[in-house]
Amino acid sequence: MIQLLHTPFHERTELLCQPKNWRRWAGYLVAGSYEMSLDREYWAIRNTAALIDVSPLMKYLITGVDAALLLNRVVTRDIDKLQVGQVYYTGWCDEDGKMIDDGTLSRLDETTYRLTSAEPSLRWLTMNAVGLELEITEITDSMAALSLQGPNSSSVLNRCCDNPVDEIKYFRLMHNELDGIPISISRTGYTGDLGYEIWIDAKDALPVWDALIAAGHDFGILPVGILAMDMARVEAGLFMIESDYTSSDHAWIKAQQSSPFELGLGWTVNLDKPGYFVGRPALAREQREGSTWKLMGLEVEWDGLEALFKDVGLPPQILSMAIRASLPVRSGKKQIGYVSTATWSPLLKKYIALAHLQKPYFEPGTNLRMEVTVQHHRQYAPARVVTLPFYEPEWKKR
Amino acid sequence: MKTYDAIIIGAGHNGLVSAAYLAKAGKQVLVLESRAIPGGTLVTEEFDGFMADMVQSGNLCPDIIRNLKLARFGLKPKPVSEIPAFISLLPDSDILVLESDPVKAAESIKRFSPKDAARWPDFLTFMEKATKFLESAYDTLMPRLPKVSLSEGYSLAELALDLRLAGRKNMLNIIRVIPMTAVEFLEEWFESEQLKAAVASVGIHGVTLGVMSAGTTFNLIHNWLNRGGLAHQYLGRAGQVTDALVAAAEAYGAEMRLSAEVTSIKIEDNQAAGVVLKDGEEISAQTVLSSADPKRTFLTLVGPMELSPTFVWHTQSIKMRGSVAKLHLGLKSLPDGMAADTTYTIAPALNYLERAYDAAKYGQISEKPYLEVTTSENVISIHFQYAPYKLKQGAWNDKRDTLEKLAVDTLAVHFPELQSSIVKSKLLTPADLETTYSLTEGDLNHGQIMLDQFMFMRPIPGWSNHKTPIDGLYLCGSGVHAGGGISGASGRNAAKVVSKEI
Structure with a gap:
């Protein structure tokens, strides 16, 4: 029998998860939310501190003199520029320059890197490591991970860690200790807020959870599920594999694949690095010729939305969570794209969406129309193309 | 520094055929050979005072002999009447x-x-039609x-026409027998175990397959084509064939350097830029032809980091699996009953071969x-199967x-005097074939001749046209379509492709 796995925090999260709305994430069970409504969890991310179990992330340790050669070959960014203690966000592509997956890559020491991914990647890494002197170890099970997000997150960590975390710059990491437990803390996250990810040996998972909850008490810490995180990440303009793009490994047809340029990751494609890397020829061509699709933000215009609902005698009805569904986007009567995730943004008080738009409709300021369902009828609400992210607090990178 | 239009890695027969064709077409060609003698596996070498065709002996395609005018350089095919017998x-x-004479x-x-x-x-007659078809395929x-x-479609249509010209019934028959086991094929023709086994042995010659393995009929046709029948039909000693090829290539203007081992192919922006020799010397050229086997070419000389992961994976998956050993015996004289320049097979029964x-x-x-x-006069060369490269133990x-x-x-059973007439011997294990003759896993064919590694799947699907993912790098050796064994067809075809492009 196939059984979904428990994360190293399950003993705690199981008791805390009131609605029992477990979600599947890479073969693990994780809490959708801990409370019946998402409100408090969402606001914990934006106002205080949210503790999120992100252990199901696939994690790989790549170590050896040729580790950088492998990573430079696999990912699109220039690994020679990644310093010890630095973290890169990066995607990686197949030979046609289409996205396979994305994740963070941390340089732990001169020859050791940690890569996270959403999908199993051991085979791909191994296939690319022919003739190289290195070792690839999957540490998904043996390493627990917590994401502590929100403006108070640094205060929580400063209270319980041996060394203050204030010195960690955005996308850097540090080794630290908490009640004698060695941990590694990176200033990364999936909410677009101030936040950290904490990497822990699985056996130390529970004491670290307890210490953070205790230290966070005075800062309004709250265990937060992935549904509230889903709302925050849309505000932050961050896409999610299998919701917002299909891994080229899983695509049935070419139209389902996306290039990094199409997803707004052009900045991670370092065509100026030397030598071959997977997808390079196709990516160079796309950069030269331009992309036909682009991932942009879409803001629904409230007045237009209100008018559609008014016609049937209702105030606007919007789910107070992220909707991972494909919604057509039109210009006039013609479909020119689709929304892959939409959400109500409690902070911005706007109905926002991540939209894949065809050239030339992806220019910011373009007026389009997005499908909404009004009393069981499909209608189109006016919406405007905006650049991502929708929300970026000044303390995110400070 | 002198510049070359093309560098050819390896002075085996295919490398030399490519070189001669390209030089004849007016290209500046440099052939680099790692060993101190040219010829690759087509060499006559000395051991303790005896001369032996060390690895393979062979025949070249008639059109190569003609086009390169090899007769002028000392190569004269024997008249049919002098073709030796194949003796079981x-x-x-x-x-x-x-005997080659059907009546005898x-x-x-x-x-x-x-x-x-x-x-x-x-x-x-059937074998002649089948080999004719294969010959056309190897020219396409x-x-x-x-x-x-x-253009590919056009030449394929021509090939289909060749097949059709063999007659409708033959056409179907040829296609039908290709995937068959040698046993099934020969049982349709003959009842005598001795005859079936003798012919079937040519179907497993050089491959790590048994007479009951699918596709050994194809290998029988392939070997029959290369040999010009059952027996090895000598153009001369292996070294004489090579000497003629070297003389022709040089006369057409090709240069050859011996003891010049290429350790890597230089690549700049996915374009071949030349080669690096063992001593560090670099020689530039925009076109490089490799007659090394595909595994060695891509995984060692190019290196996996320059190639896409799928391509590397396909290359790694090429089946080499050599299982041939060569033993040369230097004799006082041939034992009684044994004739010189003759091919003997020890293949008494189909089950014997399968076991x-x-x-x-x-x-x-x-x-x-x-x-x-x-x-030959005082040397017996034994091709031994099976001696698998990867031994389970030891x-x-x-x-x-x-x-x-x-x-x-095994041989002395038939020639009791053999033992006492042996003066010296020289053994080449699959490991020796790999180290001395650069044959990955000791595979004489640079990749097994199997149904999933033939025609448009040789060396790997999508890359049978001599081109490679690296611009300006071509394969001209046995591991690509038309290759396997000694014929020169892949070297000839590669030269045709390359001369169109440079």
């Missing part, structure tokens, strides 16, 4: 003598089966399926091996005596 050594001092062969067959003797001429560039370009192969499946040396023996260097004894004992 049987238990109890019996022999089956398959039928006489020998008659002793085993009058019915088979009657069918022999028809069989030869295979398309990069599933996309077929107009010999069974050992290879399990990483063992055949206790009762299939041997093919070629002779290392090849510890098995030398075992193998040598097995080979000699």
Whole structure:
């Protein structure tokens, strides 16, 4: 029998998860939310501190003199520029320059890197490591991970860690200790807020959870599920594999694949690095010729939305969570794209969406129309193309 | 520094054929050979005072001999009447003598089966049609399926026409038999075990397959084409063929450097830029032809970091799996009853051959091996199957005596005086073939001749047209379509492709 796995925090999260709305994430069970409504969890991310179990992330340790050669070959960014203690966000592509997956890559020491991914990647890494002197170890099970997000997150960590975390710059990491437990803390996250990810040996998972909850008490810490995180990440303009793009490994047809340029990751494609890397020829061509699709933000215009609902005698009805569904986007009567995730943004008080738009409709300021369902009828609400992210607090990178 | 239009890696017969064709077309060509003598596996070398065709002996395609005017350089095919017999050594001092003259062969067959003797001429006719078809296929560039370009489509249509011209019935028959086992194929023709086994042995020659493996009929046709029949039909000693090729290539203006081992191919922006030699010397050229096997070419000389992961994976998956050892015996004189310049096979029964192969499946040396023996005045060269490159137990260097004894004992059953006339011997294990002759896993064919590694799938699907993912780098060796064994066809085809592009 196939059984979904428990994360190293399950003993705690199981008791805390009131609605029992477990979600599947890479073969693990994780809490959708801990409370019946998402409100408090969402606001914990934006106002205080949210503790999120992100252990199901696939994690790989790549170590050896040729580790950088492998990573430079696999990912699109220039690994020679990644310093010890630095973290890169990066995607990686197949030979046609289409996205396979994305994740963070941390340089732990001169020859050791940690890569996270959403999908199993051991085979791909191994296939690319022919003739190289290195070792690839999957540490998904043996390493627990917590994401502590929100403006108070640094205060929580400063209270319980041996060394203050204030010195960690955005996308850097540090080794630290908490009640004698060695941990590694990176200033990364999936909410677009101030936040950290904490990497822990699985056996130390529970004491670290307890210490953070205790230290966070005075800062309004709250265990937060992935549904509230889903709302925050849309505000932050961050896409999610299998919701917002299909891994080229899983695509049935070419139209389902996306290039990094199409997803707004052009900045991670370092065509100026030397030598071959997977997808390079196709990516160079796309950069030269331009992309036909682009991932942009879409803001629904409230007045237009209100008018559609008014016609049937209702105030606007919007789910107070992220909707991972494909919604057509039109210009006039013609479909020119689709929304892959939409959400109500409690902070911005706007109905926002991540939209894949065809050239030339992806220019910011373009007026389009997005499908909404009004009393069981499909209608189109006016919406405007905006650049991502929708929300970026000044303390995110400070 | 002198610049070259093309550098050719390896002075084996295919490298030399490519070089001669390109030089003849007016290109500045440099051939680099790692060993101190040219020829690759087509070499006559000395051991302790004896001369032997060390690895393979062979024939070149008639059109190559013609086009390169090799007769001028000392190569003269023997008249049909002088083609030696193919002799199967049987238990109890019996022999089956398959002369190239069908009437004489039928006489020998008659002793085993009058019915088979009657069918022999028809069989030869069928084999001639089948080899004609294969010859056309080996003269046709295979398309990069599933996309077929107009010119590829045209030559494929020509190939289909050739097949059609063989007659409707023959056409179907040729296609039908290609995937068959040698046993199934020969059982449709003959009843005599001795005849079936003798012919079937040519179907497993050089491959790690048994007579009951699918596609050994194809290998039979392939070997029949390369040899020009059952027996090795000598153009001369291996070294003489090579000498003629070297003389021709040089006369057309190609340069050759011996003891010049290429350790890597230089690549700049996915374009071949030249080669690096073992001593560090770099030689530039925008076009490089490699006659090294595809695994060695891509995984060692180019290096996996320059190639896409799928391509690397496909290259790694090429089946080499050599299981041939060569033993040369230097003799006082040939034992009684043995003739010079003759091909003998020890393949007494189909089951005998299949059992010999069974050992290879399990990483063992055949206790009762299939041997093919070629002779000169005072040297016997034994092709020993099966001696798998990857032994289940032990290392090849510890098995030398075992193998040598097995080979000699097996042959001595038929020539009792053999043992006492041996003066010196020279054994090449699959490991030796790899180190000395750069044959990955000791595979004589640079990739097994198997149905999933033939035609448009040789060396790997999509790359049978001599081109590679690296611009300006071409394959011209045995590992690509038309190759395997000695014929020069892949070297000739590569030169044709390259001369169109440079």
